[in-house]
Amino acid sequence: xxxxxxxxxxxxxxxxxxxxxxxxxxxxxxxxxxxxxxxxxxxxxxxxxxxxxxxxxxxxxxxxxxxxxxxxxxxxxxxxxxxxxxxxxxxxxxxxxxxxxxxxxxxxxxxxxxxxxxxxxxxxxxxxxxxxxxxxxxxxxxxxxxxxxxxxxxxxxxxxxxxxxxxxxxxxxxxxxxxxxxxxxxxxxxxxxxxxxxxxxxxxxxxxxxxxxxxxxxxxxxxxxxxxxxxxxxxxxxxxxxxxxxxxxxxxxxxxxxxxxxxxxxxxxxxxxxxxxxxxxxxxxxxxxxxxxxxxxxxxxxxxx
Numbered sequence: 159x160x161x162x163x164x165x166x167x168x169x170x171x172x173x174x175x176x177x178x179x180x181x182x183x184x185x186x187x188x189x190x191x192x193x194x195x196x197x198x199x200x201x202x203x204x205x206x207x208x209x210x211x212x213x214x215x216x217x218x219x220x221x222x223x224x225x226x227x228x229x230x231x232x233x234x235x236x237x238x239x240x241x242x243x244x245x246x247x248x249x250x251x252x253x254x255x256x257x258x259x260x261x262x263x264x265x266x267x268x269x270x271x272x273x274x275x276x277x278x279x280x281x282x283x284x285x286x287x288x289x290x291x292x293x294x295x296x297x298x299x300x301x302x303x304x305x306x307x308x309x310x311x312x313x314x315x316x317x318x319x320x321x322x323x324x325x326x327x328x329x330x331x332x333x334x335x336x337x338x339x340x341x342x343x344x345x346x347x348x349x350x351x352x353x354x355x356x357x358x359x360x361x362x363x364x365x366x367x368x369x370x371x372x373x374x375x376x377x378x379x380x381x382x383x384x385x386x387x388x389x390x391x392x393x394x395x396x397x398x399x400x401x402x403x404x405x406x407x408x409x410x411x412x413x414x415x416x417x418x419x420x421x422x423x424x425x426x427x428x429x430x431x432x433x434x435x436x437x438x439x440x441x442x443x444x445x446x447x448x449x450x451x452x453x454x455x456x457x458x459x460x461x462x463x
Contacts, residue, residue, distance in 0.1 A: 207418045208245070208252035209459050210279030211452070212269050214402055217445045218286035219257045225449035226253065234276075241272050251456040254279060258402065262375055266405030270423075274409075278416045281335060281424060281459045284406045285452050287444045288371060288398035288427035291386050298429065300440045301364040303352065303451045304397045306371040306425040307331040307339055309407040312389060312399075313374030326372075326392065329407040332414070332422030338458040339424070343368050345463075346454070356450050364428075364447050369397035371425045373404035386433055398427055424459070426452045 213219040226248045233242035244255040254277045258269040270282055292298045307330065314325040330336075346355065349365040372389050389396050403425045410423050428444030457463045 207280035210282040221445035263405030266402035287430040289433035290429035335422040
């Protein structure tokens with residue numbers, strides 16, 4: 159029996175092989191130059207994936223674009239739906255910003271799917287405003303910012319004659335996102351004063367908290383406190399409520415990986431009101447503060463710090 163482990167030439171001539179050369183320890187190069195060890199590894203390629211950003215309200219989108227506006231180009235507009243994607247680099251980190259077509263979780267799911275299909279981001283950040291459910295406590299106030307890697311969906315319920323039975327469930331982001339946020343708060347402290355780290359001193363000494371966000375479809379009418387009281391009792395770490403974080407987080411629960419590998423979500427929300435109503439000035443401050451905190455977070459989310 160003869161084993162052929164390759165081709166060897168011991169004379170002065172040449173040997174030509176029209177096909178694949180196989181054997182122990184052999185390699186095949188189609189060019190004249192050995193590519194060597196400098197070829198990009200999958201881990202390196204994944205590290206340059208952009209950070210995707212989803213906004214909902216016009217004030218949220220404007221605040222992000224103004225905060226990041228350093229050489230911002232015109233948006234890429236999709237032919238099918240007209241969705242816009244603003245793409246440029248902020249603090250050395252590639253970012254892609256888009257906006258939902260409508261409010262609420264269902265539109266947030268679609269916007270997140272479109273963003274992932276467009277650029278396969280390493281992280282998707284939902285940024286904007288939320289209602290605060292603890293602003294009557296001295297530690298929290300309108301203008302403060304919530305950074306959340308955990309979402310409590312509160313709108314699942316059983317309708318019963320004696321009263322609805324709420325069935326909340328939690329979704330957690332990928333551990334890599336949690337570790338990036340941990341590193342962020344390790345450097346800045348938790349909570350920390352936003353005006354201490356931004357040149358313009360935004361937000362009347364607003365604080366930045368690491369907490370949970372609750373999400374659902376319901377909008378609370380003035381004077382209605384049932385669900386808010388329930389959330390306060392359910393988990394003291396729930397600091398705010400919105401109507402989009404459930405959609406963004408659920409998209410990653412269903413599809414945790416993209417083309418470049420595992421990815422995850424993060425929520426950055428400025429507290430604009432006490433869930434019962436909004437003051438326009440507070441709303442704008444909350445939008446700008448959330449955008450400022452996101453800018454500080456970018457190097458951590460990209461793995462640069």
